[in-house]
Amino acid sequence: MFVKSNEEFKNAVLEILTFCKYESDHYTLYTNKKKPELGYLLSYSRDGFYHLGIADYTIPKDFSISFDNPEFLMRFGVVFEGVTEFKIDNNPVSSFTPASFFVVEKDIKGQQTWKKGQHFHGIEITIFESYFKEVIKSNFPNLLNLDTFIKNYTYIYLPLQIIEIIQQLQTLSYNNSLNSIYLESKILECIAILINEVSTNTENAFSNQINYGNIHIGNNRIIKLTSSDIHAIQKAYDILQQNYSNPPSIHTLSKMVLLNEQKLKAGFSKHYHISIGDYVNGLKMSAAANLLSTTDLRVEEIATKVGYNYSANFSKMFKKTYGKTPLKFRKTK
Incomplete structure (x- = not known):
C-alpha cells in the first residue's frame, strides 16, 4: 500500500482497521460497531489546519504502508501503548515504543509496519503548514523558526507542560466536553511552549538528545557533528537541489552555509x-x-539545460547512469 499525504495515510490505516465514520457535534468517531473489540479513533480537526487524534485500537492483521509525503507538518503526542517499526529513507529500520514524541516532517519517504494483535493507545496532534502560514506567521512573523528542528527526525521528548495539556485534552474528550475553541487555544499554547523551549537556550532538550555522530577526516582526525553543522549541511543540500544545473563550487558552498570544506564534504x-x-x-x-x-x-539542448557545456560529456555520463545513450533512452519511453 502506497500513500502520498497524511490524510491518505490515516485513511489507509482506518481501512485496514475496518472502521466506519460517525459524525458528532465536536468530533468524528471511527470504529467498527460489529467488532467493538477492535477499538476506536476519536478525531477533532479544523480542516487543513490541525488535527487531534485519540486512538485505542488493536491491529487485525499484518500490514505495512509505504509513504512519499511532500507535505510540511508538525506532529507531537504521547504513545501510551504499542510498538511499530518504521524506516525513513537513508536510515536504518527503527522501532517506536511508548513515549512522548515530536517531529517536523517535509518530503518524508519510507515505510511503516504493523503486526496482527498489537494494541495501540495514544494521542497525537498534527499541525499543517497552512496553520503556521495563516495563523502564526501572519500574526507573529518573527516568532517561530521551524528550521531549529531537524526535519524528519523523531525527538523522543516533549516538555512536561505539553504532556499535561495532552492528558487534559484526553480527559475532556472522554467527558464529552472538548470543544473546538478550547482545543485551538491549547494548540496555540503548545506552540508557545515549544517556541520558549528552543528560543531561550540553544542547548535545549531537543538539541541535546540528538546523536549526530562523528566523522573521520583523514587517517587520524575525528570531528563531532553538532546541531549547527547538520543545519548547514541541510542548507547545502537545498542549495544544490535548487541550482543543480549550475551548482556552486565546494569552496563557494562552504562559505554560503558557513561550514568548512572538509566538514561539509564529509558531513x-x-x-x-x-x-x-x-x-x-x-x-x-x-x-x-x-x-x-x-x-x-x-540532446544538445538538454545537455545545456542540465549544466553540460559539451553534449558528448553529457551523453557519456547519461549512459554510465542509465546504461543507455540519451537517444536510446528516449526511444524506450
Missing part, C-alpha cells in the same frame, strides 16, 4: 549517504531523463 556524505558530486550528478541525470521522456528537445 554531507555521512548524513545523506552520498557524496556532493554524486548527488548533483544524480539531480542532473534525473532532470535529463525527465526532459528526454516528456519533450522533443534535442
Whole structure:
C-alpha cells in the first residue's frame, strides 16, 4: 500500500482497521460497531489546519504502508501503548515504543509496519503548514523558526507542560466536553511552549538528545557533528537541489552555509549517504531523463539545460547512469 499525504495515510490505516465514520457535534468517531473489540479513533480537526487524534485500537492483521509525503507538518503526542517499526529513507529500520514524541516532517519517504494483535493507545496532534502560514506567521512573523528542528527526525521528548495539556485534552474528550475553541487555544499554547523551549537556550532538550555522530577526516582526525553543522549541511543540500544545473563550487558552498570544506564534504556524505558530486550528478541525470521522456528537445539542448557545456560529456555520463545513450533512452519511453 502506497500513500502520498497524511490524510491518505490515516485513511489507509482506518481501512485496514475496518472502521466506519460517525459524525458528532465536536468530533468524528471511527470504529467498527460489529467488532467493538477492535477499538476506536476519536478525531477533532479544523480542516487543513490541525488535527487531534485519540486512538485505542488493536491491529487485525499484518500490514505495512509505504509513504512519499511532500507535505510540511508538525506532529507531537504521547504513545501510551504499542510498538511499530518504521524506516525513513537513508536510515536504518527503527522501532517506536511508548513515549512522548515530536517531529517536523517535509518530503518524508519510507515505510511503516504493523503486526496482527498489537494494541495501540495514544494521542497525537498534527499541525499543517497552512496553520503556521495563516495563523502564526501572519500574526507573529518573527516568532517561530521551524528550521531549529531537524526535519524528519523523531525527538523522543516533549516538555512536561505539553504532556499535561495532552492528558487534559484526553480527559475532556472522554467527558464529552472538548470543544473546538478550547482545543485551538491549547494548540496555540503548545506552540508557545515549544517556541520558549528552543528560543531561550540553544542547548535545549531537543538539541541535546540528538546523536549526530562523528566523522573521520583523514587517517587520524575525528570531528563531532553538532546541531549547527547538520543545519548547514541541510542548507547545502537545498542549495544544490535548487541550482543543480549550475551548482556552486565546494569552496563557494562552504562559505554560503558557513561550514568548512572538509566538514561539509564529509558531513554531507555521512548524513545523506552520498557524496556532493554524486548527488548533483544524480539531480542532473534525473532532470535529463525527465526532459528526454516528456519533450522533443534535442540532446544538445538538454545537455545545456542540465549544466553540460559539451553534449558528448553529457551523453557519456547519461549512459554510465542509465546504461543507455540519451537517444536510446528516449526511444524506450
